[in-house]
Amino acid sequence: MLPDSISSRAVLIGTSKYDRLPELPGVEGNIRSLSTLLQDRDLCGLPPEHCVAVLNPETPSEMVDPIAEAAEEAKDVLFVYFAGHGLPHSTGNSLYLGCVGSDRKRMYRSVAYDHIRDELRESSAKRIIVVLDCCYSGRALNTMSSADDATESLAESAAVYGTYLMASTAENKTAAAGSEFTVFTGQLIDLIDQGIEGEGEFLTVDAIFDATRVALEEQGFPTPLRREKGYGADLAIFRNRAYFPSKKNVPNYGRILKQEGSQWFPDRRSLHDLRVHRPLQAGICGTADNGGAESIVVSGGYKDDEDYGDVIIYTGHGGRDPNTKQQVEDQKLTDTGNAALIQSVLTGMPVRVIRGAGGRPEHSPTTGYSYDGLFVVKQYWMTPSLDGPRVLKFRLEKLSDSTEGASPHHLSRPLTSGLWAQVAPGEYTDRLLEERVKRIYSHACQVCDETLEIPAGLRFASVVHIKSIELPHRGPDIAENMLCLCSNHRDLFVYGALIIDDDLTVIDQRDDEEMGVLTVKHEIDPTFIKYHREHHRVKVSRF
Known part of the structure; x- marks a missing residue:
């Protein structure tokens, strides 16, 4: 399953322009394209407000502050990307990331990776992915440079427990000025966008790295490195566009084509x-x-x-x-x-x-x-x-999102995105996930076991979040936080007339009567049940 789009965050940072270092024009294309791929609902589906792009930070705080904010907000996956010049400190192996005003003789104008690593260590995200496409010295104008030190030390110094790190080789000699992307990130973008044949429905972090490494080696470029500290190699982060199951008529909803418009x-x-x-x-x-x-x-x-x-x-x-x-x-x-x-x-x-x-x-x-x-x-x-x-x-x-110029008198009400339903400003729910939960119960209510049908013989039900995903509750949009209910019991549960005990007994608070035990066929997190009960219970003595 892909990262939860509501509780995941991405920060993309790129420095293409410098006051005292060679410019790296390909970096701007890196940021633009990666942002598009992460927000593509067919690939990853992060809402725009959860994918922050920072291009050409002037000062260290402009680079670190967005990372610190995302690290604090992320609960599932945190994705941090940097492209630009990387600088080694003259007295050790510490890595510094370049800002517009970076100067080799004044390292305080750059960002010590140790500061970023400290922010990542404080994050409550379950999984962290760091991608560093940077060199640490400049060899020629408009070229991502190399140094005699091995990239091995860069990767080792950047590692954080619970983090999967990808580091481009320091000898990235072909990311020249005028190119659309830097070489390492360009290969990543191509593989994510086109998919990887032979892989499954989802692309794991390791699969993307392995394919990138092989492609770069086949083209004669130096080998990138990876580091995994206790987690993340099998994390699925993108859907695989090159995956076609043996069943020919597999359903495929939403936008298929890459470009917008007719x-x-x-x-x-x-x-x-x-x-x-x-x-x-x-x-x-x-x-x-x-x-x-x-x-x-x-x-x-x-x-x-x-x-x-x-x-x-x-x-x-x-x-x-x-x-x-x-x-x-x-x-x-x-x-x-x-x-x-x-x-x-x-x-x-x-x-x-x-x-x-x-x-x-x-x-x-x-x-x-x-x-x-x-x-x-x-x-x-x-x-x-x-x-x-x-x-x-x-x-x-x-x-x-595609109705500019639409005739208002034809539209019955404002519409939301197709695969994602907006339930409140900045809050979205995954329709496909809701449908999977309904199918587990054959559209029967988990409270009364009744099913609702229309004349065509089709059944329908509602999915509710046990801990609301709206502010200030901020429950996750995951199956463990969902119930399949009929329309009546949906409203009674949402408005607190129904609560659920720890043993899954359903209580009708209107008369304080037990209605029976909740039907459960999928994993439900008891902490969400408790949260709902504590926010709606009327008779404290029962519990």
């Missing part, structure tokens, strides 16, 4: 090859069992479709005569594609929308197909079609 494709095969829309004929991709629809194609195939740009009224599948294209039968809720879209209403998972040339001209390409972003399915209903028989209609609304 993108054109000549045919359905090209959509299939890039997994934007996998079926070569069907207009709906996905199943209810796997969480809902992944993508749809709007291309004028159904005359009942309505396309307003930011809002689409999409017609379900089935009931047409294959020759005349007339609607001759009522559509069925249980049709695979229709059931998938109904499930999308319940889960809130984002749906990729592709428009074909046969659609409404003002929103469709003149030829081929265009990928036009992520939408959410807000509601569905049945209504007579233009031909008479009843059809399913689905209302899709474009996500708020």
